[in-house]
Amino acid sequence: MIRHAALLALMATAAQAEAPVSGYAFMQPETQALQDDAFANPGMLWVDLGRELWNRPEASGDSCAGCHGGPETLRGVGARYPAWSATEGRVVSLEQQINLCREGRQQAVPLPYGSRELLALSALVMHQSLGLPQAVATDGPAAEAYVRGRDYFETRRGQLNLSCANCHVEQAGSRLRGETISQGQVNGFPIYRQLWQDIGSAGRMIAWCNEAVRATQLEEGSPMAVELELYLRARGNGLAIESPAVRR
Known part of the structure; x- marks a missing residue:
């Protein structure tokens, strides 16, 4: 039993040392083609809506464009979120940063997490970094949040007693109900998920995974979900x- 546990730990360590692989590589060619076609990709509908919202003045008369110009000026920004916010004293997601800008700069009401409008704006911002490498910082004041996020990833939970790592590290590449288990990478979020027939944030996917293992869900935007x-x-x-x- 001890030898078996040690072997599993060794396998997990070896798997974690492997280079990250996007969920794109685990998709069927038809799904890959749908993502690659900017005209057919359903998620682009939210990007288009985000562009409309970007240019729409709020009650204060200010719009996102009023401060930033075109959304292309934010190329590279989305690739760095979640990020430590010195003013908030915590790590914030891109969706939270959008709301902080709305409240602080536009005197606008924050958009609800998971709302079509907030997802549209986050999809627009993330789309500006298309093709750039994901580059999230985990040093300095973000280090403790990173460790808490890692611990959550590796902790078993729910009625099925599974951790995120059990599926997305130890079983990555295996088959489950006709689907290939990916590494659980989130470089594509917000994503359009065919199962949902809708777009969703990384927070929504986290909640869905917890539901799948019959565990208490993390609310989108909660401190633990962001970490x-x-x-x-x-x-x-x-x-x-x-x-x-x-x-x-």
Whole structure:
């Protein structure tokens, strides 16, 4: 039993040492083609909506464009989120940063997590970094948040007593109900998921995975969900941003 546990630990360590692989590589060719076609990719509908919202003035008269100009000025920004916010004293997700800008700069009401409008704006911002390497910082004040996210990733939970690592490290590449288990990389988020027929954030996917193992869900935007996203993005640092990716 001890030997078996040691072997599993060794396998997990070896798997973690492997280079990160995007979920794109685990998709069927038809799904890959759908993502690659900017005209057919359903997620681009949210990018287009995000562009409309970007240019729309709020009650204060200010718009995103009023401060930043075109969204292309934010190329590379989305690739760095979640990130430590000195003003907030915590790690914030891209969606939270958008709301902080809305409240602080536009005197606008924050958009609800998971709302079509917030997802559209985050998809627009992330899309500006398409093809750039994911580059989330985990040093300095973000280090403790990274460790908490990693610990959550490696902790078993739920009625099925599974951790994120049990599936996405130890079983990556294996088959489950006709699907190939990916590494759980999040470089494509926000993604359009065919199962949902909708776009979703990394936080929504985290909640879905917890539901799948019959565990208590993490609320989108909660501190633990954001810290887990920090860890997930950091473990995929170097992967090209694909948002809006298409996943099964």
